[in-house]
Amino acid sequence: MDYRSLDQKFEKALYWMPEFEKRGIVIRSLITVLLILTLSISSLFVVFQKYNIGLASLISGEVLTLKNTQSLLSKSPIPPAEEKGLTPLKRSKNEKINVVVPTGNFGDILAGYYAKKMGVPINKLICASNENNVLYDFINTGVYNRKRELKATLSPSMDILVSSNLERLLYELCSHDVSVINSMVGSLNKKGEFTITRDMKEKLLEDFYGEFATDDQTLKTIKDIYDKYGYLIDTHTAVACSVYKKYVEDTKDNLKTVIISTASPFKFPNSVMKAINKKFTSYDDFDLLDKVAELSNCDIPKSLKDISKRRILHRMVCKKENMGSTIFKILKI
Numbered sequence: 001m002d003y004r005s006l007d008q009k010f011e012k013a014l015y016w017m018p019e020f021e022k023r024g025i026v027i028r029s030l031i032t033v034l035l036i037l038t039l040s041i042s043s044l045f046v047v048f049q050k051y052n053i054g055l056a057s058l059i060s061g062e063v064l065t066l067k068n069t070q071s072l073l074s075k076s077p078i079p080p081a082e083e084k085g086l087t088p089l090k091r092s093k094n095e096k097i098n099v100v101v102p103t104g105n106f107g108d109i110l111a112g113y114y115a116k117k118m119g120v121p122i123n124k125l126i127c128a129s130n131e132n133n134v135l136y137d138f139i140n141t142g143v144y145n146r147k148r149e150l151k152a153t154l155s156p157s158m159d160i161l162v163s164s165n166l167e168r169l170l171y172e173l174c175s176h177d178v179s180v181i182n183s184m185v186g187s188l189n190k191k192g193e194f195t196i197t198r199d200m201k202e203k204l205l206e207d208f209y210g211e212f213a214t215d216d217q218t219l220k221t222i223k224d225i226y227d228k229y230g231y232l233i234d235t236h237t238a239v240a241c242s243v244y245k246k247y248v249e250d251t252k253d254n255l256k257t258v259i260i261s262t263a264s265p266f267k268f269p270n271s272v273m274k275a276i277n278k279k280f281t282s283y284d285d286f287d288l289l290d291k292v293a294e295l296s297n298c299d300i301p302k303s304l305k306d307i308s309k310r311r312i313l314h315r316m317v318c319k320k321e322n323m324g325s326t327i328f329k330i331l332k333i
Contacts, residue, residue: 104158128243139210
């Protein structure tokens with residue numbers, strides 16, 4: 001396989017930081033990363049994401065082909081490496097990398113798994129969870145158990161107890177045996193848990209490593225990285241960075257590592273700025289957007305700029321027990 005194009009994109013778009021002992025790489029755009037990882041493969045790569053609002057929505061997304069890669073890289077909201085005191089990454093042609101993905105629904109990391117199976121030189125896929133650590137437990141024990149309290153964390157996109165994309169991985173681990181999948185999914189629906197076979201667990205651990213970060217660890221990571229490098233990350237990326245440090249301590253793995261950033265600090269200004277300084281706790285969310293822009297040296301996304309001055313379109317409020325009837329009311333059914 002010819003990795004020349006892949007090498008060129010790595011040199012242009014990825015940068016290592018001393019924070020991770022010259023092995024970690026933080027990237028703001030998930031789209032950029034996934035396209036880089038699949039650049040050496042002559043195929044269409046579909047990424048369901050909105051780019052402008054910190055990659056906020058995995059549902060209403062855009063279909064991206066490889067020809068879009070250069071334009072996406074040129075639109076990156078992160079200033080050039082030299083402005084941040086970072087050094088362009090250099091990797092040899094056959095050098096493998098690790099990939100850390102903050103995830104709750106197992107979608108982004110599953111894309112990495114498929115990329116690896118297609119030939120991308122990935123060593124280990126590191127699954128980073130928050131305190132809703134059902135995936136952490138699954139990877140380390142082979143038991144998937146959703147019978148637990150759902151916690152509201154600072155990384156809400158990962159607040160999930162049933163990872164809907166996981167069954168796609170199970171399909172690969174059991175050699176495409178549909179009866180095994182039906183049994184496990186049925187057990188999850190009826191009993192709230194299932195256990196994979198020893199053979200499936202061995203295959204799982206060949207490719208995956210799982211850890212999690214608490215909210216306190218998330219906030220500390222945001223502050224530590226900003227204090228040392230002036231680089232502002234969101235809460236989800238902070239979970240990934242925190243887990244990566246634990247991974248290095250646990251495995252002593254020296255491979256270069258891509259840390260996939262799946263959100264923007266502009267999406268979570270309250271949590272991000274509170275991590276930097278507790279004085280920002282009293283600030284209005286709209287004012288915090290200006291602070292995030294100032295500290296990150298990035299412009300406020302167009303979709304959020306001047307949002308406080310826009311007319312409020314929806315004022316309806318309902319209790320959760322009335323959600324069903326409220327939807328019927330809205331739909332005039």
